[in-house]
Amino acid sequence: MKKTTIAWILGAASVAASLPFAAQAYNAQEVLNSITASGLVAPQDLEKQYGYWTAKATQQDGNRAYVLVSDADGSLLAIRKAELGTTYPGASQVAAKLQALGYGQIKEVEFDDGFWEAKVRGANGIKQKLVLHPVSLDVLSQPGLPAPNPGAGAGSAILSAAQIHQLLTQAGYTHIHDLELDDGIWEADAINAQGFRVDLRIHPETGVVLREKLDD
Known part of the structure; x- marks a missing residue:
């Protein structure tokens, strides 16, 4: 599946902002407008995952930052890797949080695309491979799966292709194609309700869209 790069240049200043409308699910254009209005330049690699829109962008001083925009309330956060362990939690704090939650054998704690990840x-x-919020350190999910807990058991049966197609259609997606089950996760290309071509990753048992990435 292809990945798009979107470059925009606008002005203003601030690394923390909110989208100027009521809480709702936001579309890609609204998120791009919010990112550029906050003073960040040339956002790229925009995608939605774990309840957040993520992108990379350049700050006014020339530093690159990872950007997270909440799909629930529109709040925006821009983080530079140099700030990890000082302004924002570092790897040792991530490991301590996971230990407190009851996880063991914590390995490969890494900051990737705006989130902390750990095995x-x-x-x-x-x-398990977990994904954590970069500031709150809340466990958002395993990549491709809903947020787990240390004692979670086996899930339900995997939905069929026809069921996934029906659920995507009900969610407003059209022109659904290249639907396939890959490593236990349903994937598809489609056009979303805002008219953008997107790559989708879908929960195999619930049909919930886990990630939506703009496609070329």
């Missing part, structure tokens, strides 16, 4: 073993002995 752990849950109380049930199952190995």
Whole structure:
């Protein structure tokens, strides 16, 4: 699947801002407008995952930043890697948080695309790869799956292609194609309700769209 790069240049200043409308699910254009209005330049790699829109952009001083925009309330956060461990939590704090939650064998704690990731073993002995919010350190999910807990058990049956197609249609997606089950996750290309071509990753058991990425 292809990834798009979107470059915009506008002005203003601030690394923390909110979208200027009521809380709702935001579309890609609204998020881009908010990012550029906050003073960030040339956002790229825009995608939606774990309840946030993420992108990379350049700050006015020339430093690159990871941008997270909440899809729930529009709040915006811009983080530079140099700020991790000082202004924002670092790897040691991530490991401590996971230990406090009951996870063991915590390995490969890394900051990637605006989120902390770590490989752990849950109380049930199952190995997991977790994604955490960069500031609150809330466990958002395993990549591709809903937020787990250390003792979580097996899930339900995987939905069929026809069921996934129906759920995507009900969610407002059209021109759904290249639908396939890849490593236990449904993937598809489609056009969203705002008319953008997108790559989708879909929960195999619930049909919930886990990630929406703009496509070329």
